[in-house]
Structures are given as C-alpha cells and as structure tokens.
Amino acid sequence: MVVICALGAVNSNHRARRLFTELEAEQKRMRDLDVEWGQLQLEQSTWSGHARIEKVAREKLGMYTPLPGQIMLVERATDGLAANTPAMAE
Amino acid sequence: MQSIRFTRSPLLLQRLPSWRQRLLLWLFLTAFAALIVRSVYLQGFHNVFLGEQGRARYERVIDIFATRGRITDRHGDVLAVSTPVKSLWAIPEDVSLTPAQSRDFAKLIDIDLREMNHKLASERDFVYIKRQIPPDLAEQVAAHKYAGIHQQDEYRRYYPSGDVTAHMLGFTGSEDAGQEGIELAFNSQLAGKSGSRRVIKDRRGSIVEDVGSIHPPVEGKDIALALDGKIQYLAYHYLQQAIVENHAKAGGIVVVDTHTGEILALANLPTYNPNNRQHLVGAQLRNRAVTDSFEPGSTMKPFTVALALQEGKVRPETTIQTAPGKMTIGTATISDAHVHGLLSVAQVIQKSSNIGAAKIAAQMSASDMWAMFDSLGFGSSTKLGFPGEVGGRLRPAKTWKPIEQATMSYGHGISVTLMQIARAYQVFARDGDIVPLSLLRLDAPPANGVSVFSPKTAHEVRAMLELAVQNGGTAPQAQIPGYRVAGKTGTAHKVEGGVYANKYVSSFVGFAPASAPRLIVAVMIDEPSGAKHFGGDVAAPVFASVMAGALRSLGVAPDAPLVPLQIDNAEVVKEGI
Numbered sequence: 001m002v003v004i005c006a007l008g009a010v011n012s013n014h015r016a017r018r019l020f021t022e023l024e025a026e027q028k029r030m031r032d033l034d035v036e037w038g039q040l041q042l043e044q045s046t047w048s049g050h051a052r053i054e055k056v057a058r059e060k061l062g063m064y065t066p067l068p069g070q071i072m073l074v075e076r077a078t079d080g081l082a083a084n085t086p087a088m089a090e
Numbered sequence: 091m092q093s094i095r096f097t098r099s100p101l102l103l104q105r106l107p108s109w110r111q112r113l114l115l116w117l118f119l120t121a122f123a124a125l126i127v128r129s130v131y132l133q134g135f136h137n138v139f140l141g142e143q144g145r146a147r148y149e150r151v152i153d154i155f156a157t158r159g160r161i162t163d164r165h166g167d168v169l170a171v172s173t174p175v176k177s178l179w180a181i182p183e184d185v186s187l188t189p190a191q192s193r194d195f196a197k198l199i200d201i202d203l204r205e206m207n208h209k210l211a212s213e214r215d216f217v218y219i220k221r222q223i224p225p226d227l228a229e230q231v232a233a234h235k236y237a238g239i240h241q242q243d244e245y246r247r248y249y250p251s252g253d254v255t256a257h258m259l260g261f262t263g264s265e266d267a268g269q270e271g272i273e274l275a276f277n278s279q280l281a282g283k284s285g286s287r288r289v290i291k292d293r294r295g296s297i298v299e300d301v302g303s304i305h306p307p308v309e310g311k312d313i314a315l316a317l318d319g320k321i322q323y324l325a326y327h328y329l330q331q332a333i334v335e336n337h338a339k340a341g342g343i344v345v346v347d348t349h350t351g352e353i354l355a356l357a358n359l360p361t362y363n364p365n366n367r368q369h370l371v372g373a374q375l376r377n378r379a380v381t382d383s384f385e386p387g388s389t390m391k392p393f394t395v396a397l398a399l400q401e402g403k404v405r406p407e408t409t410i411q412t413a414p415g416k417m418t419i420g421t422a423t424i425s426d427a428h429v430h431g432l433l434s435v436a437q438v439i440q441k442s443s444n445i446g447a448a449k450i451a452a453q454m455s456a457s458d459m460w461a462m463f464d465s466l467g468f469g470s471s472t473k474l475g476f477p478g479e480v481g482g483r484l485r486p487a488k489t490w491k492p493i494e495q496a497t498m499s500y501g502h503g504i505s506v507t508l509m510q511i512a513r514a515y516q517v518f519a520r521d522g523d524i525v526p527l528s529l530l531r532l533d534a535p536p537a538n539g540v541s542v543f544s545p546k547t548a549h550e551v552r553a554m555l556e557l558a559v560q561n562g563g564t565a566p567q568a569q570i571p572g573y574r575v576a577g578k579t580g581t582a583h584k585v586e587g588g589v590y591a592n593k594y595v596s597s598f599v600g601f602a603p604a605s606a607p608r609l610i611v612a613v614m615i616d617e618p619s620g621a622k623h624f625g626g627d628v629a630a631p632v633f634a635s636v637m638a639g640a641l642r643s644l645g646v647a648p649d650a651p652l653v654p655l656q657i658d659n660a661e662v663v664k665e666g667i
Contacts, residue, residue: 017298024297038160041168045250048167050323068571068652 149301150291156282158245158266159310161259161273163319164352164531170259170273172245172266172310176228178219182210185238195236199223222246247273249364251319254326257377258317258356260477261364271377272315272529275475282310314531316352321345324639325355329613332632333359336618342379343632344512345640346610348601350535351516351525353474354609354640356509380472383482383505384595384614387582388564388625390501391447392518392551395439397462400547403453406436406554412445419493424448439554440563442579444500451499452492459495460487465542466514467524468506474529482506501580508597512612515599518552518576519607521545552576556604565598565626570638572648574604577633579625584617593617598629602637605649611637 046052057063094100132140161170178199187195187210196203199220209217219239223231228241247262249255260271268277285307290299325343333341345355362374376382398404415429426443438446451459463469469484483505490498497503506514509527516524516539525539543551555576559568564579577600583590597614601607613629613636622628 020299021296034157035174038157038171038173041160042171042173042248042250045168049251050320051254051327054323054327071572071652073648073652 148290148292149288151286151288152297154285154287154307155243155245156284156307156309158247158262158282159280159312161280161313161315163315163317163322164354165319166314167319169251169255169315169317169319170247170249172247175222175224175244175246176231176241177221177244178223178228178231178239179242180210180217180219180239181215182212182217185210185236187236187238191234191236195231195234195239198230198234199227251322252365253361253363254323254357255317256361256364257358257379258315258322259364261367270375270477272313274477275529276313279311280313283308316347316350316354316528316531317356318345318354318640318643320643321636321640322355322357324643325611325636326357326359326361328632328635328639329357329359332613332615332628336615336620336622336628338615338619338628339617340373340376340378341613341615342382342508343614343636344379344508344610344612345636346512346516346527346612348516348519348607348610350532351513351527351539352532353527353529355636377476377478378614378616379508380474380476381478381480381507383480383507384616385504385582385585386501386506386511386597387580387595388442388444388447388500389511389578389580389597389599390504391439391442391499392555392578393462393466393514394447394451394459394499395435395554396517396543396547396551397454397459398435398450399550400543401454401458404435404450406434406550408435409433410435410438410446410449412438412443412449415445417445417448417496419448419496420491422493424493424496436554436557439551439578440557440560442558442564447499448496451495456487456490456495459498460484460490462542463498463504465524465540466517467510468504468514472507472509472513472527474509474527480507482510501582508612508614511597511599512610515601515610515612517542518548518555519601519610520548522548552604552607555600559600559630564624565600565630567626568598568600568630568634570602570634570641572650572652573602573638573641573646574650575602575634575637576600576604576607577630579630581623581625594623596623596625596628598625598633600630600633600637602641603646603649608644608646609637609640611640 158172160168160172162168192207193203196206201220206219209219222244231239232241245266247266249259249261256271258271260273260275261269262273263269266281268274268280273280285305287300287304288302289297290301292298322345325345329341329343332338340359342358343355344353346352347354356377356379358376358378360374362370395404399406404410409432411431412426412433413429413431415426417424424444426445428441430437430441430443430446433441433443433446435446435450437443438450463484469481471479471481473479485494494503513524513527520539522543522545523539523541525536528536553576555578556574557563558579559565559575559577565577568575568577577598580595580597580599582595582597584593584595585591586593595614595616596618597612599610599612601610611633613632615628615632618628
C-alpha cells in the first residue's frame, strides 16, 4: 500500500513538472511575441514615416496638394451640417 | 589429506572467551549510536547550512526584466519603443583569442581591432566590448563560442521618427533612465521595475518549479501623447525650410489645440537624432520653446489692447494719434518704423504701432497690467514637466518705471517662452479664458478654464487680429486659402550684454479658423540673417503652411471661400520694432 502511494506521488510530481515546463515555454513564447510586436511596430512606423510618405507621394506618384481652385466642398445633406472633409481633387 | 567437515572441526570445539563476543557487540552498538548522533546533528542542527548548499546546486534566482513603456502619439503610432539587445562583455584575464579569431571577431561586431585589443589588455576586471548590439548579431557571436566573451541582456530605446520628435521625447541613457524631454518628465511612469523569481532548474537548464515567492516585475506604463504625428511632421518640416531659407540660427514652433489645451506639435531647431547621439552639442539639445525666453515684441500688443477694452478705457474704433512716430517718455524715446498718423485701436494692432500701444498702456495702472500678464501665465513656468523649463521674466509692478510700462505694452522689457505665448493666445482663440496645456492626450476637454477677459473683449481683439493678416496688415503671408486667420507678428531686437543688438527674433502667433478657432500655432525664428527679418516675412509663411496642413489633416471645415490668395506685397506694413 505504502509503495503504491509513493509511486503515485512520484508520478503526479513528474506530471506537474512537465506541465510547468510547458507553461514556461508558452510564457517565453508570449514574451518573444511581445518583443517581436515591438519590433514590428518600430518597422511599421519607420515605413510609414511622414517624411517617407511625402517623398514617395511627390516623387514617385507625382501627387501634389490640390490648389484652392481644385477643391470642391460637399455639403452633408442628411443632417444639414457642412461635411467635415473637403472632397479632394486627388 | 584427511578431509574434515566444517562442523566437526576441532577448532570449533575450542571454547572462546566470552568477552570477545561482548566487545564486538558493544563496538557495533557504539558505531550505530555514532551514526544516529551524526544524522540527528546533520538533520536537526546543521540543516541550515546544508540546506543552503543543496539549494545553491539546483535553485536559481532569475531576474525578470520589466520593459520601459512605449510612447505613442495621439493616434497610437509608436514614437519610442524599447527592444532587447545584447551587450558583449569580458573579464580581460579570461579571454584567450588567437590573432585570427580576434580579427574575425572585431570585424563581425564592427569595431576597431586595436581598440578591442586595447580594452582586452587593460587591467580592469570587467570591460564592455560593445554595448547594445542587435539580437541576430549577438547570436552569430554566440555561435563562434569565443572564449571569455559573455553576453548580457539589455534594452535599447528606438525613436522611429528620429529628429522630428527629438525635443518632445528626449531620450534615455544606457541604463534606460530618461534624460531629456518626455522620457525624463514621465520617467516614473514609463520606467518599469524589474522583478525576480526563485526556481529549480534541471540538468538541462530548464525551469521545473517555482519555489518561494515571486516578485513580479512592474511593467512600464505606455504613454499616449497629445502629439499628432502628422502635424508634428508638418511643423518640423516647414520650420526647417524657413530656417534654411532665412539663414537663421535657430527656431521653434508650437501647435496647440484650442478646445483642449493639448500640445499637438512641438519642434525646435537645431535638433539631433536621438537614435545616434554621438557628437551632440548643447545647442542641439535645447528645447527652445520651453527653455529659452526672449523678448516677444509686438505679439504682446493684443494683450495690452484687450486689457484697455476690458477696462473700458478704449473702444475698437477709438482713435489715437501716433504721429510724428516718435514719443519721449522720461529720457527715453520710442518710435514706430513708419509714421502712421491717426489710427483707430483696431489699426494699432493691424499696423502694429508701438506708439499706439504705449499710449493705450499709459491709460492703465501698472498693477492692473501686471495682474493681467500674471493671469496670462507670463513670469511663471508652463509646468509641463520638461527639464529646464523657465517662466520668463516679469518684474513686479511696483518696480515699473513709466517707460517700462510703455515698452512692455509692445513686448519689450518682458521675456517669455514660445510655449507661454501659445498658452496666452488661448484667451483670444477661446472666449477669453485659458486652460492648462497638456502634453498627454486628454479623453475629455478640461472643464472651464481660468477666465482672463470677457468673451466680448476676446471677440473684439480676434477681429483686430484678423485685420493684421489681411492686406494692409503686417502679415498677409499668414493667410490661408479657405480659412479665416487671425494672428500677430513680432519682431524684436535681441538683447546682448544688456543692450539691443542688431539681431532679431521674429515670431508669429495666430489661430484659425477665426470663426471658430481650432488651432493655435506659434512660430519663433531666431536671428534670421537673410534679406528679410520681419516676423511677417519670416515666421508668418511657416505659420500659414503648418496651419493649412494641420487644418486639412484634422478635417476642419473651411470658413472662407476657397479662392487663390492675392497678397499685395506692395501694401505690406512693416511693424515697429
């Protein structure tokens, strides 16, 4: 009887440790993913830098700020308020 | 040979003395007793030391690093983020590298071989070979298994927008503590606190169990600034352009949301790249908009006029004689750049007449003017938390001489920071009240601000400020197609060694759309040395470009017809200095 109980304790302890190791691994993965997220955010804000966007828009895509005469305002008819966003001639 | 069976051995028949048995028995018993005593001693009395020794062999205390919080702009775009890097260190005595290995190693981590050898030959116990290298490079180094070269985890702060937000954000030192700007001002919130845990590790080094209590790390809090990345870029970009065009020494710009007091942009030049801080000089580090006070010049006139209107001393249409363009108070003479003759109060602002402002100021008491300047926040710090923030200089009213009261009415003999002017202009952009400025994004606009002027006074001055940017005013270049703009130029001689030098500080402060102001933009250009130096020529175009871009990006509805501007340059009025 004692031997059976002892073996049972050993077994459950072993299983607990194995689960704990798994938990550890997952937690590490979580931290790594968090780090990666930070790096991706960093990369994203580098690519989406306003200076870069302006450069690409102007030089590569030939875009420009619309001149006053090219802008048309659209009134928002439904609620009677002037629309917030002018329609851009882009 | 005759064989004898053991049991029949004659030796056994011999009777042995009984003491031998007893001796043996006692010997064994004593030995047992000794073992029992020893084990009781080890288990019961000496267990503390032994337990420690045992734990030292399988338990480890692991530091859990806390990450410094991220700084984002109001839309959540990352402005500063910490990411793990490795630092390479060594105990010089332990390092044994062949010359070929040293060469490869130095090349791999891109440092000078001689410098590295010099470090490794030093007497010190601990040297950093290279700090903060990217993780993938660190892995390559680790793969070579150089004898005696160790790695250590560290965090490095990256600022993706670089020099554009340098003064706003500041930077952290190598120990991850804030040293400038927001990083210092909000260090206690951003900084995390490392924790630790005690664990049992198995033979392969993986953690099998937590023992004892865990001190969880406190992660640094993320901070969302009021800053708008796009407006910040516009502000920085156009300020830089103006500084180059006008060969100016320095400059600053502040954009404030009038509804909430949030600071949407703050840029200074010269600046620096916070990601690469070698060769930094003091001038680059200065956050001029909050640390440098200057004599504002004419941008102060609207306050003088507002006080006179508020006290009922003048009406907007009251006329004031400014001819002959000179006025002597005591021993000093003040003058206008142009002789204007008879001007209404509104025209005093429009044409920026010093004499007019001084004559209006002469009708008021020094203590009233002081109280007004004080409630506008001049002479006291903007309290944003930036390092080195100053409050400018506003002397107590009792010490004012009449000439000083006169010069102060047009912004001389008083010094302010750009941030203070932007804050004070809220009284005209809002309905006569001021709300505190905020570096952080606010979820709700602050409750009512501190009222300085009545809404009626604010509206009257706002109308005058609109005149100043129209043709016939001092700053037609501040006009923006589609929006009504109000603002005031300032051009002041710089004080050097107590006397006015032939150097200028040109500024422009304004807001738009004038029918329902949304943004305040304050621009300051230090020592423009090109062909032009008036605020209307140097600072106003920056204002117009930034304001136009910012209003468009915020989607503010135009309040004027969208027609191309017609600026009549022949009619531009030069303000008095």
